[in-house]
Amino acid sequence: MAEWIRQAEVWVAQAESWIRQQPPEQIYIAAAVVAVTILVLIAASCLKSSKPNTVALAGLSGSGKTTLFYQLRDGSTHQGTVTSMEENNDTFVLHAEQERKGKVKPVHIVDVPGHARLKPKIDEVLPKAAGVVFVVDAQDFLSSMQSAAEYLYDILTKATVVKKRFLC
Secondary structure (H helix, E strand, O other), rough: HHHHHHHHHHHHHHHHHHHHHHOOHHHHHHHHHHHHHHHHHHHHHHOOOOOOOOOEEEEEEOOOHHHHHHHHHHHHOOOOOOOOOOOOOEEEOOHHEEEEEEOOOOEEEEEEOHHHHHHHHHHHHHEEEEEEEEEEEOOOOOHHHHHHHHHHHHHOOOOHHHHHHHEE
């Protein structure tokens, strides 16, 4: 151990003599480059979102995804079902969180259509999503149980979901 300390002292002395031989301008420029690089890295890490905030609403057609979407967005209570042929896509502070004090982050919610022909649209959303809410109609569950289970299985076995270890 003492030998390593002596070797380290020799290296420090060599580095010190090399630094003293360099013009001061070069040392100042090198220090400035290091400082600017550190500041850029810190700024980039602060600006970059650490986790995605997209949540996908998935489920069979008529299960209540769009109703849930509007309830989360503005607290409105839509009655009945509306078959969506396009995805509802919005970033907002959840209605229940709007009156909360402090820092509240907006959430990006994507309501993916549940119609059989439009189910592949979920493949576009899953790579960007942090989680999936699978909506099931409780009143119609017995008659749609098998279809809902198959669709949920399809979602959970997709490579993007398995790789991310999604919140479901």
